[in-house]
Amino acid sequence: MSLPPYVSRSIVSERLPLIFPEGTPNRTYCIRELAASAVFTAIYIGAVEGAARYLGPVHVYRMTEQQAALADSGSREAYAAGILKKKFRVPGERWYADNTREPIRDETLRDGLVAVGAVLRREDLPTTSGLPRYQLKGSFAGLFDPALEGEGLEKAIANFQATHLSKSALARISIILAGAAGKEGGVLVTFPNKETRTLAPGPSSIISKDVIEVFSAHFLDKPAVLWLSESGNKVVAKDDKLAAAIGLKIEADKNLPDLILADLGPADPLIVFVEVVATDGAMTKRRKEAMLELTDAAGFPRTQIAFLTAYQDRESAGFKKTVAGLAWGSFAWLVSEPKGIIHMRDGETSFRLLDAVIKT
Structure with missing residues (x-):
């Protein structure tokens, strides 16, 4: 399966607050820099629903600016497979230290993106397994296609929210939007x-x-x-x-x-x-x-x-x-x-x- 279109971390960072507006449960975990880094890396290595590839925290915290700038398929494939090997060398300075593993796994993924239906988690692995186990939902990953802009992007985001966010999350979002709509007339x-x-x-x-x-x-x-x-x-x-x-x-x-x-x-x-x-x-x-x-x-x-x-x-x-x-x-x-x-x-x-x- 071919890799998803390359997208920069800055675009991911810009779109996350649009996808998860005020009122989304654990919104901070879903829109902060660590979340943008995790989503970017998942797209970078092709850890998307339907592919035989999964994301682990190690993919995120060992990423560097130099590696992230290598947008060709060969570099992305090499990073996806090589990062699981101890002797694999990544050019440049890591985005995060090794001890960021827990916040990525527990906050950004488990309590954030998995909880709101944006990320899938393999359930066939033992909890103690160190193998990667996360994939972006296909509909979620598609929201970061650089070719998707303007009205098309807005419609795609609205469809994702209606399909994947829980009833209580949608209620919270509606409350916020109602407050914003009332700014003019009370x-x-x-x-x-x-x-x-x-x-x-x-x-x-x-x-x-x-x-x-x-x-x-x-x-x-x-x-x-x-x-x-x-x-x-x-x-x-x-x-x-x-x-x-x-x-x-x-x-x-x-x-x-x-x-x-x-x-x-x-x-x-x-x-x-x-x-x-x-x-x-x-x-x-x-x-x-x-x-x-x-x-x-x-x-x-x-x-x-x-x-x-x-x-x-x-x-x-x-x-x-x-x-x-x-x-x-x-x-x-x-x-x-x-x-x-x-x-x-x-x-x-x-x-x-x-x-x-x-x-x-």
């Missing part, structure tokens, strides 16, 4: 009572929109929005009449969360305080206690209060930064996995409360 939100508001553009508004439109519809029987704010404590929506009807006094100058929802379905309404996290600001113990002061003053039993932190997804920087500080007894919800919910159970919070106020 984010339009439809409330449970069918009223609409336009929020300022940005990731926090995208998450707030999904809390109101998706979370509340799935987890609350008869949802209502009592309070909605944006950065800078700007009041976007405030339903004093409804809040007063259920005994809750909302004061804008208090330490309020991003959202206050109510479930009017139960005989005793449920109040849900929501923090929206794009980068920071989760429902911590301190924030939870501040909310309880408000509801205690209004005479609400604590069994009628719930606390939620809403994130874009578990791969987001905000989730990774703040999840360790979430208050016990609170919940976390991910826009990219809307049917699931995380319960920070502290051993005292009853599961019966969860069953009573949240539909599974």
Whole structure:
């Protein structure tokens, strides 16, 4: 089988972020220099689906600029076979040291490109085998053909994403794209009572929109929005009449969360305080206690209060930064996995409360 068209590492590096946009699981592993080096080398030696040749970390870390510049088939064939021999000489200085083997194998390949369906791994070799075991998927390798440009490249990338990226990955990407699309006109939100508001553009508004439109519809029987704010404590929506009807006094100058929802379905309404996290600001113990002061003053039993932190997804920087500080007894919800919910159970919070106020 002939080798794939030669492509430079710089072109590979340029295209990887297009193929794996923001929201892709473990995106860093898929687009960084080490990933570009691995993909370049796989194409260089012809380790592509359907060929009888496989890539190993050694092919990547022993590559040099001088060798990479040799684009003729003879040089590429010689490197592919020769690199597995101890006495094989490669001109120039190596790209990486021998101890890069583990990051290439474990991060770039296993947790990155294999996990997103771009790279295949041989399963017929023992785990202890030192033989090369990786190949690029044919459809993935084809995205780096230098002759593929412009609209043709865009269509090929879109086809690959639709076919190979997981549903959750596609959901994350859609969230990012939705945020980008809303940069000009803002984010339009439809409330449970069918009223609409336009929020300022940005990731926090995208998450707030999904809390109101998706979370509340799935987890609350008869949802209502009592309070909605944006950065800078700007009041976007405030339903004093409804809040007063259920005994809750909302004061804008208090330490309020991003959202206050109510479930009017139960005989005793449920109040849900929501923090929206794009980068920071989760429902911590301190924030939870501040909310309880408000509801205690209004005479609400604590069994009628719930606390939620809403994130874009578990791969987001905000989730990774703040999840360790979430208050016990609170919940976390991910826009990219809307049917699931995380319960920070502290051993005292009853599961019966969860069953009573949240539909599974």
